[in-house]
Amino acid sequence: MSHFKFEHQKIEVGQTPTGEKHFINVIDLISNEDGPFVYIQSSVHGAELQGNMVIQKLIEYFQANPFKGRLRFVPLANPEATNHKMGQYTYGRFNPQTGHNWNRNYIDIFSPTNQKKTGFELSSFLDTLLKNNASLTYDQLIFEMKKFLLKALEKYAQFDSNYGSPAQNGRLNLELQKLASQADIVLDFHTGPIATRYIYCPEYAFDRALAFGFPHYLVIPHEFAGAMDEACFSPWVYLDDYIKSYHPSAYKSLTAERENLIHTQSFTLEFGSEEFISYIDAIKDRALVLNYLKTQGICEAWSDKSETPEIAWCPLENFKTYYSVGGGLCDYHLRPGDRFDKNDKLYTLYHLNNDYSNSPLPFQTQTVEANESGIVINHSTSSAVTLGAEVYQVMENPRFI
């Protein structure tokens, strides 16, 4: 007998003007043994492809090895974005019709505005739940909260449905958010432009996230800025704040065995550079995910003893972007993962603005140096840059573990 069964859903997420439909595939592996619900998606930014190979390798692993709980995979989660080719390049990152970043379109479902819109008020839900259940357990709280969350998202999706489909911008995101809403762990697979491997990790989950063994950690505050990871932990941050403030004795007993009530652990994992896949690299990338899932009781010991790298981390405020000081051709002096010191040369810009009165050379040059020491996390995919274009993103004054 197999140690799991699997389910497959094909969900329509869009239609083109000529009537073709866009679908996403949702693959659930369900273990015979109870355990956490893990949600994993890739390619919400359509050019960020490596996560799909990692999903392939993870499913291969779980087909052959025991695990606990339910594992939900959504590869190629944004067909419109991945199909949007411009020449050989995949546009991918922004909705071409609205210009919005596909990973800033999720719903802050318990923001005051959205609570008014849906009528699902977290405070009255929690007041009633705690009043009617004097000895509410943590597991009961999680169970009830997940149900409430899904209903709120479904209500949001129906809002104004008399006027047609939910607006095209954000529609896909809402569908993905509903699929992830019941998960205990959410992993959103991305890549940078030309990038190293790194992870966005919320402050509350930093200690646990060290189990991944990523070389670089960006530690983000518990605030909503529209990304999937934030959309998944925000409801629980509201819940934690509210119970702590308004039901302190219940909070004390519910947190007797834990630090807080932020239940869902959600992370954005960045697997290198966009536009490419590597099946070989996916074996190493998979090891990062399995190392973490092992510590969450989902799979058995993972035996790939890849060296644990020195881990560099910084708070999000130290994740700095260097913007081009002019328009021109950019010679990048550092590669993703390179460490640099203050005043090291980051890039040289070649401006086509010579007046030719004294020299036939077309370019004036300008070299930009680092303000502080740091590590290169990513740089732009192109050497043709406009004034103010993103050139580098760096971890400034990193700390090491």
Ligand SMILES: [Zn+2]
């Ligand atoms: Zn991305």
